[in-house]
């Protein structure tokens with residue numbers, strides 16, 4: 728296996744008294760897509776939260792190759808529709824990781840913002856307020872915001888769920904592009920075709936890893 732970007736060893740995580748990850752060990756390969764699959768409530772989003780640093784594990788170790796903060800594209804439903812900002816401003820928020828939100832973005836930052844909007848084909852929506860977008864347009868905006876962070880590790884929670892084919896293809900192409908440039912992608916998905924196309928797969932069940940490896944071997948009998 729190629730060098731791991733992230734190594735999880737025996738991770739345990741809880742929300743209050745509810746244990747949601749129970750001894751999760753995994754090696755996330757660098758510069759590839761890892762699909763995190765499993766039934767509702769299996770702990771997929773919780774694992775992403777741990778990788779993002781949002782949920783602190785109560786036991787186990789997490790080793791990240793990169794010092795840089797991961798980019799995290801949360802589920803669309805978790806983002807308020809009423810944020811009174813435009814698409815361009817939302818994507819530009821991705822640059823705050825580099826500049827800090829109290830500092831003005833530089834020309835190079837705006838160039839990255841434009842590139843990311845172009846990659847997701849939302850350049851013509853740049854001036855539209857977030858609240859006026861369709862679900863698929865908003866999701867593409869969130870993915871563009873994640874890409875604009877230029878992180879080494881990009882985490883996405885069901886980025887293509889409920890999207891039309893065109894939006895799905897855009898997102899897949901954009902993810903393919905960043906992976907080819909060396910970024911490590913971890914994506915939660917319920918779509919087994921998406922999981923099969925990933926380079927690596929993690930299958931969770933009730934907070935435990937029940938399969939890890941190439942998708943063909945992990946998903947074959949299920």
Ligand SMILES: Nc1ncnc2c1ncn2[C@@H]1O[C@H](COP(=O)(O)OP(=O)(O)OP(=O)(O)O)[C@@H](O)[C@H]1O
Pocket residue numbers: 742745747765766767768769770771772773774
């Ligand atoms: N904020 C929270 N507080 C308490 N329990 C939570 C919280 N978020 C998730 N859980 C619980 O943690 C468990 C794992 O949830 P998680 O969202 O990680 O699963 P999932 O595999 O992503 O599910 P889904 O496919 O439905 O999105 C579930 O039992 C869920 O009810």
